[in-house]
Amino acid sequence: MQISRKNLDQRQDHIYDTIVVGGGAGGLSAGIYLQRYNLSSLIIDKGKARSYWMQELHNYLGLPPDTPGSELLKHGKDHYLSLNGDFLNGFVEDVVDEGDTFAVTTKVGRNNNSVYPVLRSKYIIVASGIIDQLPPLEDMQNVYEYAGYNLHVCMVCDGYEMTDKKCGFFAGSEASIEEMVFNLSWFTPYITIFTHGMFEINPQLRQQLEDHGYRIVETPIKQFLGENHQMTGVELTDGSVIELETGLISMGSKYHNDYLHRINLDYKGNNLITDKMGRTSHDRIFAIGDLKVGLNQVVVAAGDGALAATQIWRDIRNATPPRRWEENLFISEQLPVSSYQ
Incomplete structure (x- = not known):
């Protein structure tokens, strides 16, 4: 109840x-x-x-x-x-x-x-x-407009949904980039990495990402753009807009x-x-x-x-004794031996 x-x-x-x-x-x-x-x-x-x-x-x-x-x-x-x-x-x-x-x-x-x-x-x-930790925006409702639709938090669950689409990867740490981006490329190579200005990317990893053609955006995000729960891009705090078709959030949990x-x-x-x-x-x-x-x-x-x-x-x-069929045991005790022959 x-x-x-x-x-x-x-x-x-x-x-x-x-x-x-x-x-x-x-x-x-x-x-x-x-x-x-x-x-x-x-x-x-x-x-x-x-x-x-x-x-x-x-x-x-x-x-x-x-x-x-x-x-x-x-x-x-x-x-x-x-x-x-x-x-x-x-x-x-x-x-x-x-x-x-x-x-x-x-x-x-x-x-x-x-x-x-x-x-x-x-x-x-x-x-x-x-x-899940989501991108820290002033208007968090703006995140929930698209989270769970085409803004995903699980690559294993939803990688198929991102196949060959322009994908924003919203990272919470350098480690999340190393762990996820090259796996994400199995589904789509059109990856833009957003750090939200929260951390630095070491030169070796940065070069590796650039060698694969992945974009790195370190300017913080102002808001997500889209309509009818379908995210179409992001507006950055400097006023610039980056068009996207889908996104994957990996900012930690x-x-x-x-x-x-x-x-x-x-x-x-x-x-x-x-x-x-x-x-x-x-x-x-x-x-x-x-x-x-x-x-x-x-x-x-x-x-x-x-x-x-x-x-x-x-x-x-x-750890529990087997249950006994007490009524049948009682009846069996009352029956003569010949009844079983």
């Missing part, structure tokens, strides 16, 4: 089999599988998953290519609630390992009206994802995993290291989706959720 401040007290003393932090594609998939395994689960969602503002999911098997991410998430949440899972809109602030259980402190509500319930579970699935700071886990960079089922270095904490090492794909996150939930069910099932 949908949990709110009005009925929180009904769950304060309940110990869930699993609390899932994050209600994106991975978290919802995990929740659906947990409920179908007859386990008790709670999804705590801060709202606006990364996939929420993806306007068209062109690479999700079985869905029309113009399906928005928000529609996928709505159907996923409805499915989860139909299986009697609990769903709470809130922001997880802290997780404490109490031994057999985890204590999860969550902020519910905003500002002075917030409450901070502590909810408990045997397992945790962290599916809270990442928040914030990993939403601060609530795990009390727990010693193994990381590779900012990503949690897991086994093939999503188990981290803590045997009762699983990581899925963007927080783990691997591809940042909606369909991959959904698969991660299924794997993590399945492994948790296996753990709990293996």
